[in-house]
Amino acid sequence: MHLIFLLLCVILPSSMAEINDANALLDLKSTIDPQNSLPWNKDSDPCTWEGVKECIKGRVSKLVVENSYLTGTINGGKLSLLSQLRVLSFKSNNLTGNIPDMSRLFNLKVLYLNLNEFTGPFPNSLSSLHRLKTIVLSNNKLSGKLPSSISEIPRLYMLYLDGNQFTGEIPELNQTSLKFLNLSNNRFSGEIPRTVALLQFNKSSFMNNVDLCGVQIECNLGPAMSIPPLKRHHNHRLSHKTKIILIAGISGGIALILIGLVLGIFFCKRRPGRSGKKNGRVEETGPSALPGEEREKGEPSGGERKGAGFSWEGDKIGKLVFIGEEEMNYDMEDLLKASAETLGRGRIGSTYKAVMESGYIVTVKRLKDATYPRLDEFTRHLLVLGRLKHPNIVPLRAYFQAKEERLLVFDYFPNGSLFSLLHGNRPSGGGKPLHWTSCLKIAEDLATGLLYIHQNFGLVHGNLKSSNVLLGSDFESCLTDYGLHSFRNPESAEEPSTASLFYSAPECRDYRKLPTQQADVYSFGVLLLELMTGRTPFQDLVEEHGTDIPKWVKSVREEETESGEGSSGNETSEEKLRALLSIAMACVAVSPKSRPEMKDVLRMIRDTRAEAHISSNNSSDHSPGRWSDTVQSLPREEHLSI
Structure with a gap:
């Protein structure tokens, strides 16, 4: 009897969650889909329904219903039942009424409600969603003031509110994560706050707000703000005296400007360039580099010079x-x-x-x-x-x-590079291997970015290594120095540093040869091995260890585990590390034709990560590895192809 009760406790919550999501979606459909454009059927799995783009353990996590002639008002209570939503888009419909309370959608990261007929204020409930990154409410009929609490959304990445009727002052947005902003075509007034986050945007983000002023946009003085005419005085002596003062002031001002110009030209001609270089050369402030960034000869340096x-x-x-x-x-x-x-x-x-x-x-x-x-x-x-x-x-x-x-x-990315995070200031590049969950998180970030580069115009990164991976505001991994190999003069005799050399595929180590997408895949495989071992490739891994690379990786991790700093040794950990290691081995194949394409690499990583998400819930493997808990538990970046 007790066994049956325990089984019911495990099975019922999962099945009830699926039923609740299905019922919630059908209730939403009944109020906003009068033309029955969504072929949702209560007898089928909601994860197979049109518009349901992704599910996690049977729960709807990505709902994208666009250009579907939806009308009416969203039932906030029913929407809140979809508690596992990460991405929600009702873009390009005819939805009306206020945007409902979404404070119970704790996992929401991406929200697109643009090109509808929503009215009422900015939904203050969004400010309580601390995982929210993208808010697009453009081209509706929203009005009122923006709440100051919007500046408390810690991971805000994109905020598009253009084409509405918002009024009042713009809140002091200062999230370093904010990269895209459009507040144009509203009725904002006052001065644009001079925060670092807002100063990065130019006037196109604020235009067509009649009473808005700031560094980015000049004041538009309408009739209500026009300068009043000077009052006429009957005392002609006073008027004459005032004229004399004005003329004297203007003349003095012009004289000061001319003197300033002459002095400026004089000093500019006499002043030597600070860098000691002429003809338009930019000065170099010192020979230093950030930890992990190689110099010409491949030797890391830790100092910096400023000012x-x-x-x-x-x-x-x-x-x-x-x-x-x-x-x-x-x-x-x-x-x-x-x-x-x-x-x-x-x-x-x-x-x-x-x-x-x-x-x-x-x-x-x-x-x-x-x-x-x-x-x-x-x-x-x-x-x-x-x-x-x-x-x-x-x-x-x-x-x-x-x-x-x-x-x-x-x-600029203030969180530094992946090299620095892995190895700190160690000149030898000897760090600690990461926990398998971190390895998978970083691997997916990098594979996603690299695939995007490969699929656009047939580009190649050409210099993939841990010092060319920067950490974003949410500690997501971001590729830099991509596509710059085209600026390297083939007649230059300068050879790559030792550290860079062994990230390169064997067929591209002749500096006169251009890198290829297959070579990028090889570099990606080397980077995976660096994540799993904490060792930088100061020797050719394939030539040094050959087919024994898995044995070498295992020995390094076991060595760290014995010291209490590596990964936990349970079955889940070993399984996921083996999967990631097999991906790395496929990438570092000596023959370019034997390496998988990045789309296949990304698919394998995502499959491994999806399986890991399920199996980790049934294991005790929660070791934080070497990173802090904050970095360790970072979610995968969610975005839409909109």
């Missing part, structure tokens, strides 16, 4: 060209005034952290060869790279081209 800036001489310094639809709120003058510190050096060029006077920070990569390739090829390739937009890729924002200077501007 110096970028410095040009000459009048023809070119123009900063922004890539993509959205210009950022800085220009070449801001970069010239920025303080800079060296982050690292490589075969392609040097990398700097540039802190502008506004407090906004960017990463600037100065290319070594400012003459190769030709300007038209250089520009064409950058326009392609600038079109890459993905959560696991560091975005290229702008470029600068002058006679003897080429710069690339990227977003």
